[in-house]
Amino acid sequence: GENVEQHPSTLSVQEGDSAVIKCTYSDSASNYFPWYKQELGKRPQLIIDIRSNVGEKKDQRIAVTLNKTAKHFSLHITETQPEDSAVYFCAAHPDSNYQLIWGAGTKLIIKP
Amino acid sequence: EAQVTQNPRYLITVTGKKLTVTCSQNMNHEYMSWYRQDPGLGLRQIYYSMNVEVTDKGDVPEGYKVSRKEKRNFPLILESPSPNQTSLYFCASSPARLNTEAFFGQGTRLTVV
Numbered sequence: 001g002e003n004v005e006q007h008p009s010t011l012s013v014q015e016g017d018s019a020v021i022k023c024t025y026s027d028s029a030s031n032y033f034p035w036y037k038q039e040l041g042k043r044p045q046l047i048i049d050i051r052s053n054v055g056e057k058k059d060q061r062i063a064v065t066l067n068k069t070a071k072h073f074s075l076h077i078t079e080t081q082p083e084d085s086a087v088y089f090c091a092a093h094p095d096s097n098y099q100l101i102w103g104a105g106t107k108l109i110i111k112p
Numbered sequence: 113e114a115q116v117t118q119n120p121r122y123l124i125t126v127t128g129k130k131l132t133v134t135c136s137q138n139m140n141h142e143y144m145s146w147y148r149q150d151p152g153l154g155l156r157q158i159y160y161s162m163n164v165e166v167t168d169k170g171d172v173p174e175g176y177k178v179s180r181k182e183k184r185n186f187p188l189i190l191e192s193p194s195p196n197q198t199s200l201y202f203c204a205s206s207p208a209r210l211n212t213e214a215f216f217g218q219g220t221r222l223t224v225v
Contacts, residue, residue, distance in 0.1 A: 009152070032211035043202060043216035044155070051211060089154060093211060098143045098162065099170075100214060104154035 002027035002094045006103025014111050019080055021106045023090035024072040032093035033073045034100070035064060039086045047088075048075070077108075085110045114139045118203050118217035125193055125224055133188045133220050135203030141215075142208035144186040145170065146178065148199040149219075155202070161186055162208060193224040 003026040013019045023033075034049035050057045050064045050073065057064050061080075066073040077084055090103040116137045125131055137144065145160035147170075157170030161180040175197055177189040186205075190197060203217040 006154075034213070043218055045216070046213045049211075049213070098206065098208060099145075099157065099160065102155045104152065 002030055002092055002101040004090060004092050004101050004103045006090050006106055008106060009104065010107045010109070012109040012111060013080055015080055015082065017080055019075075019077045019084070019108055021075045021088055021090070021108070022072060023074070023092075023103050024070075025092040025101070026071065027092070027094050028068075028071060030092040030094050030101075033064070033066060034091050034093070035062075035075050036089045036091070037086045038089065038105075044089060080108075080110050082110050082112065084108060114215070116203055116205050116215050116217040118201075118220050120220060121218060122221050123223070125222070127194055127224055128192050131190050131193060131222075133190075133201060133203075133222070135186045135188065135217055136184050137186075137203075137205040137215070138184065139205060139207075139215065140183065141205035142183070144180070144203065144205045145214075146176070146186070146188045147202045147204065148172065148197075149202060150199050158188070158201075190222075193222075195224050198222060198224050 006023045031052035036044040037047045038044040050066050061078050063076045087105045089105050091100040119134045142163045146158040147155040156172045159178040161167045201220045204214045206212050206214045
């Protein structure tokens, strides 16, 4: 079955700098890769996603890139702000069912 | 407002006392699931349901039961809770289509003493 690994587990960056979180997946049939943000004490919420027929997707300060050959995808946050502090989860969606396979999460800390 | 509602938000109980955490969604979603979230372990799926009367085990189903008698409701049942089930629980729902967003409930923080 699908397996998703996420790195790093904790990332601390200076406010204004960029942050990059990486995930690798094992099932080459996976075709949908969402990213969720979970603020402290709140529920996970979708922030951006990418499908396997696209290499990159941007939404203001966040972007996701996908390398199907290498089976990895990354979340990029530019010009980080204090409100970006949260836990970020990546996930992969195998083509065969409706389950999402989750990474273990990355705690992003934005230092003032 | 489209939402997934869990109750209760917080629960402290004793070992062995049966409990139910309710989950209800108003988006007519077919797919519903339960996760537990523990530090460093991310979101682990407990059970999921593809539609009414269709449920299946996730990655960590031991000690839990679910039912799906109505499309909108997907309760999580702990018949005999144990301290290792102390965790943060999330219910989620999504349409039965591939590549769609999952909507999460507010979470239930359960402590078993």
